[in-house]
Amino acid sequence: MSRTLLSLALALLTSGPAALVPSPCIASPAAAQVTVNGRALSAPETAALAAAVGGAVPPGHWWYDPRSGLFGPVGGGTVGQTRAGLPLGSPPAGCSGTGTGVFVNGREIAPMEVVQLQAMLGPIPPGRYFLEADGRAGREGGPATVNLRAPAPGAGASAGTFHSSSATGSVSGLYDPQGGSLITVRDASGKAIDWSN
Numbered sequence: 001m002s003r004t005l006l007s008l009a010l011a012l013l014t015s016g017p018a019a020l021v022p023s024p025c026i027a028s029p030a031a032a033q034v035t036v037n038g039r040a041l042s043a044p045e046t047a048a049l050a051a052a053v054g055g056a057v058p059p060g061h062w063w064y065d066p067r068s069g070l071f072g073p074v075g076g077g078t079v080g081q082t083r084a085g086l087p088l089g090s091p092p093a094g095c096s097g098t099g100t101g102v103f104v105n106g107r108e109i110a111p112m113e114v115v116q117l118q119a120m121l122g123p124i125p126p127g128r129y130f131l132e133a134d135g136r137a138g139r140e141g142g143p144a145t146v147n148l149r150a151p152a153p154g155a156g157a158s159a160g161t162f163h164s165s166s167a168t169g170s171v172s173g174l175y176d177p178q179g180g181s182l183i184t185v186r187d188a189s190g191k192a193i194d195w196s197n
Helices: 005-010 043-053 111-121
Strands: 034-036 060-064 070-073 102-104 127-131 136-139 160-166 169-176 180-187
Touching (some): 034 043, 102 111
Parallel strands (some): 102 127
Antiparallel strands (some): 060 070, 127 136, 169 180
8 A cells, every 4th residue: 555546646746946945844954865854864864764664764854744754855745645644743834835824734735736636626726624544634723524535426436647746756557447556756866765564
């Protein structure tokens, strides 16, 4: 369940280098190999995180949403989903950029995430929303009103492929309701990113 239909729906990378993101998103030590939610991880913490998610944690500046398990590069949108509830803190609101006015679990989502959600659900007005790891979502303080893992009404669950790329990398994959999904995320250099569980 490391890469789900939810991450397929949200896995468009957005452009914008991490340097343009507010400083609370990036840990102070420039030499830090892995930062998550603005905090540099020590080598033992990185090893513990890799063990918790069942795979290597690529070097870089990452945000992680502990409620939904979504993660992505600082300055970009969601690139995948891993276990929810890891003790890594919460991402600063502006880690994916700013300007959309759409907040999910406290993080202002990237413009391409809004576009992708609108393609699935229709207009998404600015506001504050929650998203659970199982795909249930709704307005903060209210009940779940949609499940992002459920097929769109009338659409049925059919197999398909997708691909998206930007200055920060690319994401592509195959979804098959009979056999699951396969998603590949690559950074700007073309190196595959693996955060599986």
